[in-house]
Amino acid sequence: MQSTQTFKKYKPYPLVPLAHREWASNIITQAPIWVSTDLRDGNQALVAPMNATKKLAYFQKLVEMGFKEIEIAYPSASQMDFDFCRMLIEQNLIPEDVRVAVLMPSIEKHIKRTFEAMKGAKKVTMHLYNPTADNQRKIVFDKSKAEIIALAVEGTRIIKEEAAKFKGDVMFQYSPESFSQTELEFARDVVNAVISEWMPTKNAPMVINLPNTLEACTPNIYADRIEWMSKQMLERDAVILSVHPHNDRGTAVASAEMAILAGAQRVEGTLLGNGERAGNVDLVTMAFNLYSQGIDPMLDIYNIDTILQEIITLTHSTIPPRHPYVGSMIYTAFSGTHQDAIKKGMEFQKVALDGYWHVPYLIIDPKDIKRDYRDVVRINSQSGKSGVAYVLKEFYGIETTKSMQIEIATEVQRLCDEKGIEVNAEEIFKVFRQMCKL
Numbered sequence: 001m002q003s004t005q006t007f008k009k010y011k012p013y014p015l016v017p018l019a020h021r022e023w024a025s026n027i028i029t030q031a032p033i034w035v036s037t038d039l040r041d042g043n044q045a046l047v048a049p050m051n052a053t054k055k056l057a058y059f060q061k062l063v064e065m066g067f068k069e070i071e072i073a074y075p076s077a078s079q080m081d082f083d084f085c086r087m088l089i090e091q092n093l094i095p096e097d098v099r100v101a102v103l104m105p106s107i108e109k110h111i112k113r114t115f116e117a118m119k120g121a122k123k124v125t126m127h128l129y130n131p132t133a134d135n136q137r138k139i140v141f142d143k144s145k146a147e148i149i150a151l152a153v154e155g156t157r158i159i160k161e162e163a164a165k166f167k168g169d170v171m172f173q174y175s176p177e178s179f180s181q182t183e184l185e186f187a188r189d190v191v192n193a194v195i196s197e198w199m200p201t202k203n204a205p206m207v208i209n210l211p212n213t214l215e216a217c218t219p220n221i222y223a224d225r226i227e228w229m230s231k232q233m234l235e236r237d238a239v240i241l242s243v244h245p246h247n248d249r250g251t252a253v254a255s256a257e258m259a260i261l262a263g264a265q266r267v268e269g270t271l272l273g274n275g276e277r278a279g280n281v282d283l284v285t286m287a288f289n290l291y292s293q294g295i296d297p298m299l300d301i302y303n304i305d306t307i308l309q310e311i312i313t314l315t316h317s318t319i320p321p322r323h324p325y326v327g328s329m330i331y332t333a334f335s336g337t338h339q340d341a342i343k344k345g346m347e348f349q350k351v352a353l354d355g356y357w358h359v360p361y362l363i364i365d366p367k368d369i370k371r372d373y374r375d376v377v378r379i380n381s382q383s384g385k386s387g388v389a390y391v392l393k394e395f396y397g398i399e400t401t402k403s404m405q406i407e408i409a410t411e412v413q414r415l416c417d418e419k420g421i422e423v424n425a426e427e428i429f430k431v432f433r434q435m436c437k438l
């Protein structure tokens with residue numbers, strides 16, 4: 001093995017001084033406020049960002065799924081983004097119950113341009129961000145902590161001034177971008193300075209969004225940070241605490257879930273986790289995680305295969321076969337003992353009286369998302385007699401005795417070994433016919 005010390009250039013992530021940690025004893029009992037950022041954060045990561053026609057088709061899918069808050073653009077970034085906002089507003093394409101969100105930097109001309117883009121919108125979230133992490137302050141902005149706070153407060157002040165003239169309902173959102181690498185005390189100071197400038201009330205709350213911009217710590221530490229911030233924030237009752245997890249360490253879903261345990265009320269993410277680098281948090285997986293715990297996900301995920309087919313066409317992406325809940329292989333077992341348990345579980349499920357799902361190895365009932373029970377078992381050299389019996393029953397309605405199953409499975413196994421790949425139902429039926437001399 002090559003000897004290398006390069007790992008030493010990475011600093012370990014600091015622990016959080018949390019005296020009485022509460023989140024670890026909590027459970028999730030309801031869906032958070034979902035915010036899709038597919039059309040902004042998701043879109044900015046595509047090789048070919050969507051044009052207005054594609055964005056509109058995507059927007060309509062998000063509405064169909066039941067999203068009530070959708071980040072649609074960074075309007076001051078490009079004419080395309082600006083025009084997309086105008087199109088939605090002027091053609092009255094935003095349903096009454098949907099709030100659209102737009103992102104802007106703390107730069108006066110950008111803020112004014114953003115308000116111009118949103119003129120006529122009935123419900124809008126004006127989302128201000130500026131990076132706050134040490135490396136951003138020093139390297140990118142060459143600003144002191146006090147200057148970074150001043151930048152955030154000045155942006156807030158300008159938005160407040162513009163919002164006072166705006167006809168629609170404005171929700172203000174602030175993100176200390178790169179929160180995940182910002183010293184906690186400083187993140188608190190920036191956020192509290194912004195809250196003090198905006199002065200939200202219980203009846204007119206604002207959003208504080210704490211992004212895991214570059215996911216750099218384990219989900220438990222992110223949760224500690226969220227709980228710490230939640231306890232240190234001014235006007236907590238007038239703040240909707242939001243999170244925006246990214247997936248750099250591959251743990252965005254866990255981070256988001258633990259953040260909810262720690263007090264987050266709102267989650268920003270994308271369908272299938274599209275987004276910068278390793279992506280944003282995957283809201284489809286999050287919604288199904290709630291669903292599989294008996295919690296209403298508050299999103300229409302029942303036609304998810306149809307919706308996602310349209311989404312991946314728009315973004316030129318694919319769904320990995322092992323993607324949780326929605327991959328093509330998620331409800332399929334090849335291995336014999338799993339197939340045996342599934343077969344027995346399916347039989348038990350037919351007579352179960354308690355209304356709950358009991359089938360081993362299937363996280364949810366595939367029928368809930370209109371998948372076919374036939375695909376639950378596929379046969380290769382790892383399969384056994386129960387699997388073969390399952391296929392004969394599902395595809396041909398053939399009941400087999402245990403001794404027949406052993407005989408057929410032995411021959412099917414020989415065939416699989418010979419072919420080195422799975423055998424299909426037709427081939428299994430052929431073996432059955434030969435054995436039974438039909």
Ligand SMILES: CC(=O)SCCNC(=O)CCNC(=O)[C@H](O)C(C)(C)COP(=O)(O)OP(=O)(O)OC[C@H]1O[C@@H](n2cnc3c(N)ncnc32)[C@H](O)[C@@H]1OP(=O)(O)O
Nearest residue numbers: 041044074076077078105106107129130131140141177213
């Ligand atoms: C984590 C996120 O996803 S944040 C969103 C990221 N999305 C995007 O960047 C897409 C939209 N961005 C853009 O269109 C452009 O970057 C713009 C219009 C914002 C700025 O464009 P330009 O003026 O050409 O500068 P550039 O793209 O190089 O951006 C860097 C400048 O913005 C400043 N800046 C970056 N973020 C912010 C912010 N939130 N508030 C204020 N200034 C900012 C940087 O300090 C730098 O300023 P400098 O030129 O004085 O050094």
Ligand SMILES: CC(C)C(=O)C(=O)O
Nearest residue numbers: 129175177211213244
């Ligand atoms: C602007 C913020 C919310 C962002 O996109 C991020 O931090 O990833």
